[in-house]
Amino acid sequence: ETGVTQTPRHLVMGMTNKKSLKCEQHLGHNAMYWYKQSAKKPLELMFVYNFKEQTENNSVPSRFSPECPNSSHLFLHLHTLQPEDSALYLCASSQDGRANEQFFGPGTRLTVL
């Protein structure tokens, strides 16, 4: 399997649930990113990991908790979300975290009830 994969593709959860989104890249990159894409809002960068170290956290609420166990895997742990957190969550990877092309996954469509 090549490229950036994300699971699940669709997720419906209640506000009291705990769930996790998974991203895996098979490109040998060492930087990974989480983005939130909401309707009628610009794409928002949430977290950046370079060589497994978090280098960016754009004031994301603590109910979103990222984890990067290695340079190929990235998780987003979700806990006590709000309905306004419903969105498409995109994962991306790039080489070195520099101005190289970011490769995006297909996204997870999250609905919070």
Next chain:
Amino acid sequence: AQTVTQSQPEMSVQEAETVTLSCTYDTSENNYYLFWYKQPPSRQMILVIRQEAYKQQNATENRFSVNFQKAAKSFSLKISDSQLGDTAMYFCAFMKHWGNYGQNFVFGPGTRLSVLP
């Protein structure tokens, strides 16, 4: 803080015609990178074209080219010989890298382009 503006929420173009998508940005930085990304209805975002701010020559990738005006902070995308497969959301993005201290990546709100047969 950097901002990216795309003033055209939606556009349409006839197949085989040429269309230009607008993008302006605001920054006080001198060295940065600009990108155009395409997101087809299937949702997989892919890079269309990239421009380094220190390069004066406009980037070109086959039917896609940019008009980069650094002083005006403008970065428009021209699609020549439009094809049905060009139908997608197009995002303009600004990126400033800070070495080991991270990076700032800002996307515009997007322009929905429809190519009509």
